Amino acid sequence: MLKINNLHASIGGTEILKGLSLKINAGEIHAIMGPNGAGKSTLGYVLGGRPGYEVTEGSATFEGKDLLAMDPHARAAAGLFLGFQYPVEIAGVSNVQFLREAVNAQRGVRGEAPLSGGEFLKAAREKAALLKMDMEMMKRAVNVGFSGGEKKRNEMVQMGLIDPKLAILDETDSGLDIDALRTVGDGINAIMRKADKAVLLITHYQRLLEIVVPDFVHVLADGRIVKTGGPELAVQLETDGYEAIAEAA
Amino acid sequence: MNAITLPTRRDESWRYADLNAVARVWQDLGPAQTLHVPEGSHERLRVGNLPDSGILRYDVTVEANARFDLHCLLEGRDYGRIEIAVKLGDGAHFELGGAILAKDNQVLEIVTDVEHVEPNGSSNQTVRSVLAGTSTGSFLGKIGVARHAQKTDAAQSVKSMLLHRGATANAVPQLEIFADDVKCAHGATVGELDAQALFYMATRGLPPEVARRLMLQAFIADAFVSIDDDGTREAMEAKAQVALGELS
Numbered sequence: 001m002l003k004i005n006n007l008h009a010s011i012g013g014t015e016i017l018k019g020l021s022l023k024i025n026a027g028e029i030h031a032i033m034g035p036n037g038a039g040k041s042t043l044g045y046v047l048g049g050r051p052g053y054e055v056t057e058g059s060a061t062f063e064g065k066d067l068l069a070m071d072p073h074a075r076a077a078a079g080l081f082l083g084f085q086y087p088v089e090i091a092g093v094s095n096v097q098f099l100r101e102a103v104n105a106q107r108g109v110r111g112e113a114p115l116s117g118g119e120f121l122k123a124a125r126e127k128a129a130l131l132k133m134d135m136e137m138m139k140r141a142v143n144v145g146f147s148g149g150e151k152k153r154n155e156m157v158q159m160g161l162i163d164p165k166l167a168i169l170d171e172t173d174s175g176l177d178i179d180a181l182r183t184v185g186d187g188i189n190a191i192m193r194k195a196d197k198a199v200l201l202i203t204h205y206q207r208l209l210e211i212v213v214p215d216f217v218h219v220l221a222d223g224r225i226v227k228t229g230g231p232e233l234a235v236q237l238e239t240d241g242y243e244a245i246a247e248a249a
Numbered sequence: 250m251n252a253i254t255l256p257t258r259r260d261e262s263w264r265y266a267d268l269n270a271v272a273r274v275w276q277d278l279g280p281a282q283t284l285h286v287p288e289g290s291h292e293r294l295r296v297g298n299l300p301d302s303g304i305l306r307y308d309v310t311v312e313a314n315a316r317f318d319l320h321c322l323l324e325g326r327d328y329g330r331i332e333i334a335v336k337l338g339d340g341a342h343f344e345l346g347g348a349i350l351a352k353d354n355q356v357l358e359i360v361t362d363v364e365h366v367e368p369n370g371s372s373n374q375t376v377r378s379v380l381a382g383t384s385t386g387s388f389l390g391k392i393g394v395a396r397h398a399q400k401t402d403a404a405q406s407v408k409s410m411l412l413h414r415g416a417t418a419n420a421v422p423q424l425e426i427f428a429d430d431v432k433c434a435h436g437a438t439v440g441e442l443d444a445q446a447l448f449y450m451a452t453r454g455l456p457p458e459v460a461r462r463l464m465l466q467a468f469i470a471d472a473f474v475s476i477d478d479d480g481t482r483e484a485m486e487a488k489a490q491v492a493l494g495e496l497s
Contacts, residue, residue, distance in 0.1 A: 048452050051444065072451035081452070088449035092467025098450070101463060106454035141467075158453060 001026045001063060001198050002047075002166055008057035008223075009046045016042040018223030019058070024166070024198050031201040031209055033234060034220035035242040040202045041085060043220070044170040048082035049075055062166065076102075077109035079165030081158075083172045087151040090142040095154065096124060098142050099161050106162065127160035131187045148175035156187040167192055168200045173208035185211030206238040221246040262332070265387040265419045267356040270328035274302040281306035281334070288312040288338070295481060296321035297488055299329045307333040311341040313367070319343075320476050322485060323357040324350040324492040334362040337370035345374040348472040348485075350492040351384035351416075358387040358419075363403065365394045365431075371402040377472045378409040379465055380416035381496040387419035390435075396427040405435035410442065410468055412497060458497075465493050 002024040009017040016039045024030050034040050046053045047060060049072035060067045062078060070078065090098065104114040115123070128135050131153045143151050152172055159167055169188070173181055185208055192199045193212075201212060209217070209231060217233040218225045219242065226246050227233065237245055255275050256263035263271070284307055286292045296319070299305060303326050311317045315338065323329045335343045347359045363372045378386035386409060394401045409418030420437035442464055450460035469489050476482035 048448075050448050071457075072448060073454050073456045076452055076454035084449065084452075088443075088446050090446050090450070090464065090467070092470055093463050098453070098455075098463065101459060102450070102453035102455050105456060105459060109454075162453065 002060070002067075002200070004047075004058070004060045006058035007043075007046070007055065007060060009042060009053055009055045011042065011053055015056070016223055017046065020220070020224050021058075022218065022225060024200060026165075026198055027195045028216065029193065029199045029201065029212060029214045030216045030218065031203060031214040031234060032218045032220050032225075033203060033237055033242075035246075038220045039223045040220055041170055044082055044168050044202055047075075047080065047168055048072060073105070074109070076162070076164075077106045081162055081164035081167040083155045083159060083167060083169035085171040085174060087143050087146075087155055089144045089146075091144055093142050095138045095140060095142050096121070099124065099158060102158075103161055123161055124157075127157045130160060130190060131156045132183050133157050149177060149180040152176055152184055153180065153187075156184055156191070160187065160191045163191070165196065166198045166200070168202070170202045171204065172201070173203055173205060181208060182211060184208075188212045206234040209234045219245055262360050262362075262389055262391075265356070265358060265385060265389075266330065267328040270303065270356070274304065278302055278304060281308040281332070283307075284309040284317075286311045286315045286317045286341075289314050291316040291318075293318045293477075294320075295476075295485065296331060297485065299323065299326055299331075303327070303329045305331045307331075309333060309335045309343075311335060311337050311343060313338040314340040316342040316344070318346075318475065318477075320346040320473060320485060321359070322348045322350070322489055322492070323359065324348075324489075325495075326357065327355055329355075329357045330360065331358075332360040334364070335372070336364045336366055337372065339367040340369040341367070342370065343372040343374075344475050345372075345376070346472040346475050347374075347376040347388070348469050348489055349376070349378035349380070349386040349388075350469070350489065350496060351378070351386050352381040352496050353384060354382070355384040356387075357384070358389070360389045362391045363393070365392070365398040365401040365403065367395075368397065368399045368401070370398065372404070373475070374405045374407075375472055375475070376405075376407045376420075377469050378418055379412065379469065379493065379496060380409060380418055381412040383413075383415035383417075385417040385419065387421070389419070389421045389423070391423040391425070392433060392435075394424075394426045394428050394431050394433065398428050399430045401428060401431040401433070403431070403433045405437075406471075407435075407437040408468070408471070409439045410465065411439065412442075461497065462490075462493065466490060469493065
């Protein structure tokens with residue numbers, strides 16, 4: 001589904017990704033772990049198409065299409081979802097209006113009929129309930145005045161409504177208390193653990209991986225993947241730390 | 250015929266005006282319209298279209314415990330100006346919600362002169378401008394509080410969004426306060442669309458033009474939020490939406 005080959009990327013002339021390769025098949029859940037500054041968030045932004053992140057070498061294809069040649073909104077319409085570490089507040093635009101426009105824009109690109117107001121609200125209610133989000137919050141402006149945990153749950157409600165093929169979730173577990181972590185983890189499993197979908201979890205900690213158990217765990221250090229293993233690698237990282245693993249590799 | 254001398258750049262309230270456009274219509278411009286809001290009543294004025302001259306001027310007296318609302322949308326004119334002088338009685342309120350949507354070389358402006366001449370009055374002015382091309386959007390807002398007009402509560406919020414590098418926003422608050430127990434808040438910002446928010450919206454599948462439209466609609470909506478009739482507010486928002494669509 002996603003093939004990244006020898007990806008190099010810079011921000012403002014500083015190279016952050018230095019030859020990263022990764023292959024994700026449908027039905028798989030991958031986790032990328034690594035110390036601060038390793039390039040984890042940069043990888044998410046580059047795949048999402050954030051302006052200012054320049055790819056200098058290598059390639060990334062999504063279902064055979066050149067992902068890097070597509071505009072950010074076209075990547076979304078193709079089935080890529082990027083969950084933000086710090087979801088952005090959008091004053092004055094309600095969650096419901098925002099998501100309905102987003103869902104219908106994507107449906108339009110795929111040649112599907114737009115959802116009516118009623119159809120959309122029904123789906124929104126269902127996903128909000130899954131993530132234990134109050135429907136009243138769905139009517140409020142996007143992320144404005146939301147707590148850290150509410151913002152992260154809202155990301156997952158959005159993911160549920162948009163129903164992507166591949167979700168790249170950047171530290172979706174940070175800033176969550178134990179109960180919210182469980183809710184979000186269960187949400188990811190319910191929405192994304194399917195044979196035709198895949199997930200790339202970017203995280204610092206192993207605790208989310210106890211709920212969303214990955215098929216593969218990768219260690220990212222200094223802009224490239226230095227080690228790949230199964231879920232046990234995450235446990236080992238938690239005990240030994242990144243440095244030991246990165247050095248041994 | 251207008252008896253007053255043609256204004257020049259030296260007149261503070263005309264310093265950002267398109268004086269050539271003003272000169273063309275000045276001879277035939279009538280005096281400011283006088284409005285009187287009787288004690289305890291609530292009058293509303295909504296301006297969606299400017300007259301041929303492009304200039305509207307009001308001189309409003311709001312009596313004790315009365316309220317006057319002006320909501321206006323300036324757009325689609327080479328030169329447009331709404332000028333309002335308000336005198337507020339004891340406990341009276343003035344509400345202004347103004348939107349300026351300008352493109353090309355358009356020069357659009359709102360000029361207010363609010364005089365709190367009696368105690369306990371309040372005024373709230375909200376102006377939102379979206380400026381494209383090499384247009385100019387200006388708000389000049391004078392608030393005067395007389396010596397005995399204690400407990401006055403006056404607020405101004407002026408925000409401008411520049412869509413292109415060549416656009417100009419002017420925000421000139423002018424406060425003359427002679428009483429000592431008053432609240433006068435004013436804030437002015439000039440900015441561009443938030444690039445982070447645009448990227449966030451793009452990752453949810455919104456094309457740039459849709460993302461921009463949603464953000465600008467929300468921005469402009471601040472100017473109309475105090476319209477107390479849903480139908481009127483929606484009509485103003487719809488008109489603004491059409492004008493916004495023509496900006497970029």
